[in-house]
Amino acid sequence: MTPAARLQATLDLLSDIDSAARPADAVVSAWVRSRRHIGDRDRGAIIELLQTLLRHHARLGWWLAKQGRDATPRDRLLAWLVLGEGRTPERIRRLFNGAKAAPAALTEREQAFLTRLRGCTIVHPAMPDEVRLECPAWAEAALRRRFGAAFEAEMAALLTPSPLDLRVNPIRSTREAVLGGLKDLGLRPEVSRLAPYGIRLNERLSLARLDGLRTGAIEIQDEGSQLVALLVDARPGERVADFCAGAGGKTLAIAAQMANKGRLVACDVSEGRLKRCAERVRRAGIQNTETRLLTSETDRWVKRQKGSFDRVLVDAPCSGTGTWRRNPDARWRSPEEHGLDGLVALQGRILASAARLVKPGGRLVYATCSMLAEENENRVAAFLSAHPGFRVVPPREAAPGLAAAVEGEYLSLTPARHDTDGFFAAVLQREDPAPAAEGENGPPPGA
Numbered sequence: 001m002t003p004a005a006r007l008q009a010t011l012d013l014l015s016d017i018d019s020a021a022r023p024a025d026a027v028v029s030a031w032v033r034s035r036r037h038i039g040d041r042d043r044g045a046i047i048e049l050l051q052t053l054l055r056h057h058a059r060l061g062w063w064l065a066k067q068g069r070d071a072t073p074r075d076r077l078l079a080w081l082v083l084g085e086g087r088t089p090e091r092i093r094r095l096f097n098g099a100k101a102a103p104a105a106l107t108e109r110e111q112a113f114l115t116r117l118r119g120c121t122i123v124h125p126a127m128p129d130e131v132r133l134e135c136p137a138w139a140e141a142a143l144r145r146r147f148g149a150a151f152e153a154e155m156a157a158l159l160t161p162s163p164l165d166l167r168v169n170p171i172r173s174t175r176e177a178v179l180g181g182l183k184d185l186g187l188r189p190e191v192s193r194l195a196p197y198g199i200r201l202n203e204r205l206s207l208a209r210l211d212g213l214r215t216g217a218i219e220i221q222d223e224g225s226q227l228v229a230l231l232v233d234a235r236p237g238e239r240v241a242d243f244c245a246g247a248g249g250k251t252l253a254i255a256a257q258m259a260n261k262g263r264l265v266a267c268d269v270s271e272g273r274l275k276r277c278a279e280r281v282r283r284a285g286i287q288n289t290e291t292r293l294l295t296s297e298t299d300r301w302v303k304r305q306k307g308s309f310d311r312v313l314v315d316a317p318c319s320g321t322g323t324w325r326r327n328p329d330a331r332w333r334s335p336e337e338h339g340l341d342g343l344v345a346l347q348g349r350i351l352a353s354a355a356r357l358v359k360p361g362g363r364l365v366y367a368t369c370s371m372l373a374e375e376n377e378n379r380v381a382a383f384l385s386a387h388p389g390f391r392v393v394p395p396r397e398a399a400p401g402l403a404a405a406v407e408g409e410y411l412s413l414t415p416a417r418h419d420t421d422g423f424f425a426a427v428l429q430r431e432d433p434a435p436a437a438e439g440e441n442g443p444p445p446g447a
């Protein structure tokens with residue numbers, strides 16, 4: 001591909017992302033699948049430029065507004081080439097030349113605006129904090145409350161490119177064997193700092209080169225997500241429910257902890273995600289796991305299974321603020337389900353209902369990939385005041401292997417402090433003898 005054709009492909013992708021209601025990574029995956037003819041280097045360069053543009057969304061928008069321009073994909077790319085890459089308008093004109101597969105030729109107005117930007121850099125002293133730090137209005141106050149003096153450092157960490165984290169599946173391989181295989185490919189893998197089966201790659205590569213993804217020997221999973229699964233501390237032979245299993249990221253890690261013994265039920269309200277979970281379970285060689293589609297968090301199955309699980313993980317739907325490093329576009333989509341308040345209410349309902357599954361002495365693990373207290377500490381506090389039969393088990397007690405990573409009552413990972421995605425997890429042990437009496441349709445009112 002010519003450099004100009006790469007720019008046009010980036011523009012096409014950016015336009016697709018702007019017009020689709022789906023996350024950028026889903027649009028990129030579909031684009032990659034439909035253009036298998038594009039070579040690794042071209043694909044890598046296009047995706048890297050796209051991610052860069054997404055990470056500078058607010059700052060580019062600010063510059064464009066100052067120039068009286070709309071933040072169209074084309075204007076964002078043009079502005080980036082000057083402000084971010086320091087290209088001259090003349091060089092840009094040679095790329096935007098209207099040739100086959102190249103972007104349309106520059107208009108006079110475009111040339112004039114690029115000339116005005118010449119010599120400027122992407123950050124301007126007059127930019128408001130929320131623009132400079134790419135922090136959306138809906139989350140800024142809550143993140144400032146959460147981080148206090150560390151707000152800037154955490155926002156800056158969320159703007160760095162994320163590494164590629166892998167989890168070795170011990171049912172199929174060992175970390176040493178996978179590390180050896182990656183080195184044979186000429187890569188420079190590192191052992192994860194905290195996760196015992198984790199491997200980190202800080203270089204750009206085509207996933208097609210990673211054979212282990214096809215054989216089930218490895219999974220792509222952020223180190224923070226691996227640590228949350230470890231906190232469940234599921235043992236071989238136990239009964240475990242992964243209540244919001246989705247496509248099974250944590251399900252697979254928990255099944256491996258259980259060494260394929262016992263019973264793991266992966267529940268979700270999304271049929272599509274559970275189907276992907278079942279496929280991954282098969283590929284990973286897992287035999288102790290079944291999927292269960294729920295009609296809602298109060299599905300009748302929950303009542304029938306009341307008090308019968310040793311471990312229940314609730315990896316709740318959340319704002320995803322902890323994943324902005326990996327999904328830079330996510331911050332510009334306000335939370336689903338009627339905003340943050342709607343999400344918080346849903347989290348409370350899911351937690352109260354899933355808690356019914358826990359047997360006396362068993363544990364409920366509540367996790368999110370959010371860094372907002374509203375979805376984390378406050379949710380747990382509300383749950384505990386309605387469920388006095390549960391007590392908090394600090395992570396160093398719940399999973400002693402994690403002691404180095406955590407202090408305090410909860411697992412609370414952030415990109416700046418732990419170099420992982422932002423994750424929260426609380427372990428809650430049922431101390432009372434049995435779940436409270438309840439009606440047909442779910443937990444008692446106020447639960």
Ligand SMILES: C[S@@+](CC[C@H](N)C(=O)[O-])C[C@H]1O[C@@H](n2cnc3c(N)ncnc32)[C@H](O)[C@@H]1O
Pocket residue numbers: 225243244245246247248249250251267268269270273294296297315316317318350
């Ligand atoms: C954070 S994602 C789970 C990610 C998954 N555990 C993983 O590690 O890959 C949250 C999941 O909650 C599911 N969910 C949403 N509403 C739910 C409900 N009422 N009951 C159960 N699951 C729900 C969503 O479909 C989504 O798959």
